[in-house]
Amino acid sequence: MRATPAPDLMLEPAYDPAGSGRDPIGTSTLANKGLNVRHGTILTLEDINVSFDGFKALTNLTLYIGVGELRCIIGPNGAGKTTMMDVITGKTRPDNGVAYFGETLDLTKMSEVQIAQSGIGRMSVFENLELAQKTNKSVWASLRAKLTGEQQDRIDEVLQTIKLDSSRSRPAGLLSHGQKQFLEIGMLLVQDPQLLLLDEPVAGMTDAETEFTAELFKSLARKHSLMVVEHDMGFVGSIADHVTVLHQGSVLAEGSLEQVQNDERVIEVYLGR
Ligand SMILES: Nc1ncnc2c1ncn2[C@@H]1O[C@H](COP(=O)(O)OP(=O)(O)OP(=O)(O)O)[C@@H](O)[C@H]1O
Numbered sequence: 001m002r003a004t005p006a007p008d009l010m011l012e013p014a015y016d017p018a019g020s021g022r023d024p025i026g027t028s029t030l031a032n033k034g035l036n037v038r039h040g041t042i043l044t045l046e047d048i049n050v051s052f053d054g055f056k057a058l059t060n061l062t063l064y065i066g067v068g069e070l071r072c073i074i075g076p077n078g079a080g081k082t083t084m085m086d087v088i089t090g091k092t093r094p095d096n097g098v099a100y101f102g103e104t105l106d107l108t109k110m111s112e113v114q115i116a117q118s119g120i121g122r123m124s125v126f127e128n129l130e131l132a133q134k135t136n137k138s139v140w141a142s143l144r145a146k147l148t149g150e151q152q153d154r155i156d157e158v159l160q161t162i163k164l165d166s167s168r169s170r171p172a173g174l175l176s177h178g179q180k181q182f183l184e185i186g187m188l189l190v191q192d193p194q195l196l197l198l199d200e201p202v203a204g205m206t207d208a209e210t211e212f213t214a215e216l217f218k219s220l221a222r223k224h225s226l227m228v229v230e231h232d233m234g235f236v237g238s239i240a241d242h243v244t245v246l247h248q249g250s251v252l253a254e255g256s257l258e259q260v261q262n263d264e265r266v267i268e269v270y271l272g273r
């Protein structure tokens with residue numbers, strides 16, 4: 001496991017945005033896409049509150065993601081993890097609080113479409129159900145669907161990245177569950193998002209697919225920022241630099257996986273069950 005910065009530094013960016021890591025899908029121009037990330041923070045959430053009919057799903061949630069960071073979010077069922085992603089993507093409006101993408105884009109004032117176009121891509125297990133029904137559309141056509149001409153050059157690279165190159169002509173509906181997940185990730189990648197939100201990406205995957213997903217996410221970090229919600233602690237352990245534990249709509253703990261695993265409060269509400 002990597003050395004971890006002191007806790008008070010953890011809210012700062014984890015990586016140099018111009019880092020020299022390999023760029024598997026040709027996204028090296030990302031830093032020039034116009035998002036202002038001057039202070040190295042790609043996502044700012046401060047004092048976010050969300051309530052549903054009086055039930056508080058998020059309570060003064062404050063969390064920062066650095067440019068190029070791979071952040072894992074864990075926490076018990078109902079902790080507010082998916083709701084947090086809904087706030088980031090504009091699906092759910094917070095009652096109050098601050099949500100910024102980069103320095104200048106106020107997510108609370110943007111539509112879901114504007115947020116997606118600005119460079120935040122989201123994948124959730126549920127979208128798979130939709131994909132599974134598109135049995136006639138090929139893998140290649142699925143990737144191509146949302147693209148303009150010049151972006152289509154990216155398809156071959158993305159197909160290799162998600163290991164579906166040899167399945168490009170297969171109907172997407174015939175892919176294995178894990179391959180559908182990879183195709184979903186590929187559909188995000190062709191759009192070149194700077195921030196990827198992944199909600200339980202390895203749910204239902206085989207061990208081999210889970211291992212590949214870990215490698216894939218590690219290869220995407222630095223050039224992209226990733227926020228990964230996952231209950232599979234083995235998977236979290238294999239990718240995590242930083243882990244944030246949510247509980248009852250707030251951050252309970254933050255640090256390396258080892259640090260949060262040894263936190264008595266985390267053991268009590270989540271890991272120790
Ligand atoms: N649209 C909604 N209306 C009412 N309550 C909601 C709504 N969405 C979420 N909630 C409630 O908010 C709380 C947080 O839910 P959320 O789905 O964000 O949790 P989670 O951390 O993603 O849990 P899980 O690990 O089970 O996916 C839960 O108690 C849930 O029932």
Ligand SMILES: [Mg+2]
Nearest residue numbers: 081082083199
């Ligand atoms: Mg959830």
